[in-house]
Amino acid sequence: MEAQQIDLLIHNIGNLVTMRGEPAPRAGERMAEIGLVKGGAVAIADGRVFAVGAEDEVLQQIGRLPVTQRIDAQGRLVTPGLIDPHTHLVHGGSREHELALKLQGVSYLEILAQGGGILSTVRATRQASEAELYEKARKSLNVMLLHGATTVEAKSGYGLTLEDELKQLRVAKRLNDTHPVDVVSTFMGAHAVPAEYKGQSADYVELLIGTMLPEVKRQGLAEFCDVFCEHWVFTVDESRRILTAAKELGFGLKIHADEIEPLGGAQLAAELGCISAEHLLAATDEGLRAMRQAGVIAVCLPATSFNLRLQQHARARDMIRLGLPVALSTDYNPGSSPTESLQLVMTLACLNLGMTPEEVITALTINAACAIGRQDTIGSLEPGKQADLVIFDAPNLAYLPYHFGINHVDTVLKKGRVVVEQGQLVKPTESEPFPGS
């Protein structure tokens, strides 16, 4: 990479997690390879990484180029910006009233079958104006950024009419255009069968395939299509029809698969060549093997199984043993996972899924980037890649999941710009808008 000057040099990094290597999903034992450098530095020019590695080597590569700004990392931990590849970011309302039901032992799917759950958020989202949805989601995106996320996937799926789905997707687009965090959009009209189609799911699937998918595509409002393939939601056959139609239109495919019941969603993900399959708590070994064969990334959501008080968690150890690349995410949503914190996810992935801190950071950087098709620009700190990184007020990687329930972020850089400083948001100035806005 050529440069006239170094805009920013971060030096005196105690532990620098680079994740250097192929821009490809890391599986099996390779999930423990994090490209750790002790005593590291990162030089940034034009929003991208110019040089990264041992401090003396970076200084050598900079040579006589002028350095505009320096940050002393004071021996702390630096990682690539965290990537959240599965969220339901844009929605109206909240569902704290479900907590009491949950404590009485009413299950997630029972609440949904009674017209609550997702369907209560659908009512709130339909009632909300676009500006209200934007303001609420913007606040959550700020919280995500403050906790170290620099790229976030966001699903629709609380509108369930063409107009209300487009409204949600426009909000995600506007956030991507105005907020420092990059927002990658997924159409999830197949999140639930809306109340007005109760008992007529075939008609709703027709609406999805015949009207909604083509219009979302025509307006260029989503890159991926996702389906909630689950007992009482969409069957494997319905999911296959919807995802096949989406594939023909050129969408990348995702699927909420085998979360609660082992329906065979993992096998369907393999059959259709989905980029990722999510949840997978109930997936069989056969399903996981099929995914590995087809190159599908397993996205595990440990905050969801924790919050649903499930006895069982995703079998991340078996997935890694079978050679599947694992990514992690918050699943941020108002029902099953009302948290924006990827640091909480780190702790739960270690303690409930048995993943090591190295596997966890792989799952939240390069593998998460692969799960949203962004591995060529983000997910690792390497020359030419986007300068998205986090300085944690922590001495080493294991400290993050170990010291849990608090926020360790000190500084966040997005495209080379300091967007969080001393744990606080830095406001964009009028004259100098954030890149991409």
Ligand code: IZC
């Ligand atoms: O609002 O409950 N699992 N979709 C599938 C969700 C959780 C979000 C919700």
Ligand code: ZN
């Ligand atoms: Zn989800």
